[in-house]
Structure formats: structure tokens, C-alpha cells
Amino acid sequence: MIRLENVALRYGRGPEILQSVNLHIRPGSFHFLTGPSGAGKTSLLRLLFMSMHPTTGIIYVFGQNATRISPGKRAQLRRRVGIVFQDFRLLDHLTTWENVALPLRVIGKRISDYKEDVTDLLQWVGLGDRMYSFPSILSGGEKQRAAIARAVIGKPELLLADEPTGNVDPQMARRLLRLFIELNRLGTSVIIATHDYELMKQFNTPRLELQDGKLQIADKLR
Amino acid sequence: MRKSALQNSANPPLTDRAEFYAPARQTRAAAPIVPAGSVTGRSLTVVIAIMCFLACLTAGAVYLVNRSAAAWFEDIASEVTIQILPIENTNIDKRSTQVALFLARQPGISRVRPLSVKDAAGLLEPWLGKSAKALSALPVPRLIALEIDRSAPPDMQVLSANIENSFRGVVLDDHRHWQAQIRTVTRSLALGGIAVLVLVGAATTAIIVSATKSAMSSNREIVEVLHFVGATDTFIAREFEKHFLALGIRAGLFGAGAAAAVFLLMPIITQLVGGNAVTAAEIRRLVGSTSLDIPGYILLAIVLVVISALCMLTSRYGVYRILHSRH
Numbered sequence: 001m002i003r004l005e006n007v008a009l010r011y012g013r014g015p016e017i018l019q020s021v022n023l024h025i026r027p028g029s030f031h032f033l034t035g036p037s038g039a040g041k042t043s044l045l046r047l048l049f050m051s052m053h054p055t056t057g058i059i060y061v062f063g064q065n066a067t068r069i070s071p072g073k074r075a076q077l078r079r080r081v082g083i084v085f086q087d088f089r090l091l092d093h094l095t096t097w098e099n100v101a102l103p104l105r106v107i108g109k110r111i112s113d114y115k116e117d118v119t120d121l122l123q124w125v126g127l128g129d130r131m132y133s134f135p136s137i138l139s140g141g142e143k144q145r146a147a148i149a150r151a152v153i154g155k156p157e158l159l160l161a162d163e164p165t166g167n168v169d170p171q172m173a174r175r176l177l178r179l180f181i182e183l184n185r186l187g188t189s190v191i192i193a194t195h196d197y198e199l200m201k202q203f204n205t206p207r208l209e210l211q212d213g214k215l216q217i218a219d220k221l222r
Numbered sequence: 223m224r225k226s227a228l229q230n231s232a233n234p235p236l237t238d239r240a241e242f243y244a245p246a247r248q249t250r251a252a253a254p255i256v257p258a259g260s261v262t263g264r265s266l267t268v269v270i271a272i273m274c275f276l277a278c279l280t281a282g283a284v285y286l287v288n289r290s291a292a293a294w295f296e297d298i299a300s301e302v303t304i305q306i307l308p309i310e311n312t313n314i315d316k317r318s319t320q321v322a323l324f325l326a327r328q329p330g331i332s333r334v335r336p337l338s339v340k341d342a343a344g345l346l347e348p349w350l351g352k353s354a355k356a357l358s359a360l361p362v363p364r365l366i367a368l369e370i371d372r373s374a375p376p377d378m379q380v381l382s383a384n385i386e387n388s389f390r391g392v393v394l395d396d397h398r399h400w401q402a403q404i405r406t407v408t409r410s411l412a413l414g415g416i417a418v419l420v421l422v423g424a425a426t427t428a429i430i431v432s433a434t435k436s437a438m439s440s441n442r443e444i445v446e447v448l449h450f451v452g453a454t455d456t457f458i459a460r461e462f463e464k465h466f467l468a469l470g471i472r473a474g475l476f477g478a479g480a481a482a483a484v485f486l487l488m489p490i491i492t493q494l495v496g497g498n499a500v501t502a503a504e505i506r507r508l509v510g511s512t513s514l515d516i517p518g519y520i521l522l523a524i525v526l527v528v529i530s531a532l533c534m535l536t537s538r539y540g541v542y543r544i545l546h547s548r549h
Contacts, residue, residue: 051450071545072454079452089447093257102255106453150451 001027001158001189002048007057009043017043019213021057025158025191030184032200033193042086042192044210046159048191049083050074062157074184081106082151082188084161090135096146097122097131099123105155114153119150125179126172140167148176158189165196173199208222238271255313257446259435261465267473269429274477274529277422278522282485285518289410298404299395302367307391318364321385321392325368327439328384330376333369343367421503427536430466434540437462444544463483466537470530478526485514 009018017155025031025048033041046052047059050066059066061077069077082103090099095116096101104114116122122131125145135143151159159180164175177199184190191208194200200207209218272398305317318336325334337345342362350360370376371411382394431446438445441462448458 049450072456074453075449077456078450083450085450089443089450091255091444091447092257094253099255102447103451104456105255106448106451156450 001025001029001062004047004054005058005060007047007054007059009040009052010055012202016055016213018047018054018215021215023215025189025210027157027189028184028187030181030203030205031192031208032189032191032203033208033210034195034200034206037195039210040213041210042162043192044215045083045162045191047159048076048144049081049147049175064079069119073194079154080157082154082156084144084147084151084159084164086162086166088135088147090138090143090146090150092135095132095134096127096138096142100149100153102150104121109155118149118153121153122146125149125176141169141172144168145172145176146178152179152183152188156188158182159191161190161192161194163194164192165194165199170198174202177202232297235264252497253466254440254446256437256461256465257467258465259280260440261462262270262469266433266448267469267476270426270469270529270533271427271476271480273422273426274526276477277419277529278417278447278478278525279483280422281521281525282481282514282518284412285514285521287411288408289515289518291404294404295401300370302370304385304534305395306364306366306367306389307393308361308363309391314364317389318390320364322366322387322389324385325366326444328381328383329373330371331368332371335367336367338364339364339369352434391425402544408429415461423528423532425533430533430536431540434466437465437507437537438541438544441511454545455542455545458545459538463534464540467530467534470533471526473533474526474529476521476530482514482519482522485518486511496514 002023004021004023007018007021007023008016010016019036021044022212033044035041047054048061050059050061050069053067062080064077066074068073076141091102094102098120101111101114101118104118116214119128119131122128125148127142127145129140129150130138130146131212135146138146138204145163148161151161153201161180164180168176173196180190180192181203192199306314306321308314309317322334322336325331339362344364345365346362347378378394378396382396385392385394445458448461
């Protein structure tokens, strides 16, 4: 699905954030991506999402060399990937419902085709009563859930989530994790970047650990 | 598939306040992804409206002059003049009659109309005044107006040679000199008008390019999110260009409407700036009617369409260029 070969990344003339990273994300896999702050978790997710180019190395996304594809092809590939940002990236002038429906709108689907799906998903993530509220009045946790709903509404083959439970209470964190697990069971590969060890303990899966720019597979936490 | 899986999950929804779920505002899903206010402000609308106004005034004025010139040209082309110069010791009236009879027999001439002394004096009146004494003292040539049969016009060179061979001191004036002058003047005016239109178009393009850059800059976050959710450059460009098209139409309607009002109200405007009936008559003589006819208003509508299309296409090109530079 996604393969990184000797990928390195540095910003400008700074030190290498990532060094010789080799990684193969297989269909239907589930990974936690962990490591100390500044280890490059977000950068790695951005590379996987094709919003950055590696300094060296090659990234294959769904069999395509991501460093050599046209903008149109990149857009097509991104539709197969859902991403949840740490800072949510919701559009303040659109309602929660409209924000969540955005990925379906940009691919030209008619509202009548996705109206129910969006409403059901928002209800499921506990935003049923916030559907027509604007993000500016949502709490951090609500924004987080809206961002997750937007990432999964298009039924992506790969879900990338950057600290998706950072702004929610433990109960909601468990609930969101169950959503990710459910998606994974349905065939979506999931990579969750997190510091939350309690969360990682709840799902028995190998961890990808970034330390000093190097990526290694860490033991399971239980 | 996923929907049912989510619904069948062992975990019930966190909220069961079903009364909040009524999709009362779902129709707002058609809300613009890029807010109109962040792309086209009122001042931009005013500037484009002024550009459209100037373009419409220019196009309308060139149209009026061309229409009048065409009418003059038609008048001049359908008539030629015979001048019978006074020759000492000859009876000019008798010569005039002989020439008229000769011309009436020539092919391609539908009407021969000799002008009387009074008619000839009338033509000189703007320069010599109404003094009969001054006129009688001058050797004023007699004139014969010939109307040409448009369906079978005569060969002017042959006709001229025949007249000059048959009569002494008789000259044919086919108004070619005036035709050339009118052609030159109207072509110059048309070229001037086109130059003004090109300048207005260039200024509009520059304004829209600048506005597009500004809009892209102020909506950078929206563009990023659109890219993240899989939007193509075409989709993003369309989101921006529809605002610019709306701007072009809105501003164009104001501009073209104002220009149409100017052409409609021109007689009143002439009076307001101190013109009287004579001034109005002089303007009419110079450029014909100052009001546009239906094709003239259609021309203004075409200017409106062109300005709107220019706004849309320029913004599309601008968005593509900016997005391309970011990839």
C-alpha cells in the first residue's frame, strides 16, 4: 500500500528529522506511531500524505512514486487517504456538517447521495446536536471528532491521525479508538501518531517508534 | 457498508438527543467553500464596474460614429455632381440644359437634377452669407446632381471622359475624395476605440490578477484543506472563478447599465451642459443620432459578457499559476 525506501527529511539546512526510514504499510494494518515530541511523527505523516517531499529516498503510495506524480494524480491518491490533523483544520465558515461532507463534495457527489451518511456519522461521533454549529463554537474535543469524521467519511483505504485523542476525555478517546478499530476491521489501514500510552495499551498492535530520526518497530505494550 | 457497521457497533451513540438531529439546515451544504466576501469586495466591484462603463461608452461611441459614417458614405456614393464652370461669352443656362439632356441619355443614371442659381447660392451661404450682390459678382458654377442607379452603376471614368469630350468646362465630381476622407476618419476612430478597449481589457486583467493573488493569499488555509481532502486544482480554480464570474456579471451590469443610461439621456445631458436645439442639431449632423439602436445595445451586452468572461478566465489562470508554483 505504502512503501518508504531510505527516506530522509531535513528542513532547509537543519539537521535530518528522519534518517534512512524504511517502512511498508500493508493493507488492513494498524500501527501506532510514537516517539518524543519533535521526533518527526507529524513530518512522517505529512510524507505519507504526500504534502511534503522527502529530501532523499522514494515513497510509493498505492504503487505510485509519490515524488514524481502530477498534482492531479496526487489529488486522486489523497482521496484514498484520510488524515486527521493535530490542529483539526476545520473551515470556520462552514458548519460541522458541511466540513464533514467536504471530501464528498470535492469529488462531485450529490448531497442527496451522502446526506444520510454524514448525518449518521456525526451522530455516531456524538456531534448530532452540533451538526449545524460552526467550528468556532465547538470545544477542542468536538473539533477533534469533527476532524475525524471528515477524515473517515470518504471511506479511505488508509487513515492517518495525528494525536487524534489529544483533546478528548478518556471515555471519548476509547470511543474514538473503537471507531478506528472498526474502520480497520473493515479494511482501512490505520496509523495513529500518539503519546497516549493508555490508548496504545488498549489495542494489541506493534508500535512504530521514532527516536533520533530513526524508525523502529517497538514491542507491543502488553 | 461502513454505515451499517457503525450503526451495528456495540457502542451506542454518545448523545441520544434525537430532537437535535432534524436536518433543518442541510440545504446549506451548497454554501460556497470559498466565502464570497474574502474574494471580491465592494471596491473591486466598483473598479470593474467603472472599467465596464468605460468599455461600453467607447464601444457605443465607435458604433455611433461608424453608423453615421456608413450613412454618409451611402449618401455620397449614390450621388455624383457635375460642375459647369462659367465661360465668358457663353450662356451658362443653355449649357446647363444641354448637359442635363446629355446626362439623361447616359446608362446607369436614374435621376438628373440640375440645381438652380438659388440652390447653388444656398450651398455657399455658410461662407458668403445671404448677400445677393456678393453672389452675383462671383463666377459661381452651376451644379447638376446625378443619382446613380445602384443596380447598374455607370463606369465613372467613361462617363467623365464622355462629358469632358462633349462639353468644355464641365467636370464630374464622384466624391471619391470625400469617401476616402470619411473612410480615414472612421477607421482612425475605430482604431482609437479598439485601443481604448484593449487598454481597458488590460487594466481589468491586471486588477483581476492582483485580486486573485490577494484572494488566494487570504484563503490559503481553505486551499490547503481542499488539497488535503483530495480536491484537484481544477476544483479549487472553479471555486474561485465562480466568485469572479459573479463579480464580472454584477459589475458589468452596473457599468453597461450606466453606459446605456448615458446614451439614452444624451439629449438631456447636452441641454444640461448648456447646449440648445442648434447644438443638438449640429451633433446630429456630425454623428447622426446620439441614441443607440437595438444592435448598439446588443454591443453593450457583448462588452458585459466579455468583461465577465475576462474576470472568470483571468482568475482561473491566476489560480492555476499560483497552485502550480506551490506544488
